[in-house]
Amino acid sequence: MAEDKKKASVFAGAVMTAEGMSFKGFIFSPVVENCAGCERVAAFEEQSFCPAYADPATKWTRGICNFATHVKATVDKEGKTKVNPLKASKRAARGR
Ligand code: SF4
Numbered sequence: 037m038a039e040d041k042k043k044a045s046v047f048a049g050a051v052m053t054a055e056g057m058s059f060k061g062f063i064f065s066p067v068v069e070n071c072a073g074c075e076r077v078a079a080f081e082e083q084s085f086c087p088a089y090a091d092p093a094t095k096w097t098r099g100i101c102n103f104a105t106h107v108k109a110t111v112d113k114e115g116k117t118k119v120n121p122l123k124a125s126k127r128a129a130r131g132r
Pocket of ligand 1: 067068070071074075076077085086087088089091092095101102103104105
């Protein structure tokens with residue numbers, strides 16, 4: 037209940053426009069499939085938006101979203117980013 041109130045107030049004062057949700061001078065686009073499970077997702081007028089990044093689709097085009105709470109990225113020896121959502125989930129459950 038308290039969490040619902042907190043999420044509802046995240047976009048307080050926002051208005052829906054033809055381009056998307058307008059909030060604090062920015063136009064926000066709805067979250068994308070990769071955002072499913074992220075704790076930052078907040079609802080506004082029956083759509084879900086990210087208060088941390090206005091255009092989630094762009095955020096995911098170059099790899100993992102660095103604001104995401106549901107996946108963690110690791111860098112392998114070759115410098116490539118790897119993600120193991122299952123491991124990240126288990127680590128989060130253990131509090132590490
Ligand atoms: S922080 Fe990243 S993963 Fe989470 S909702 Fe925003 S764009 Fe999506």
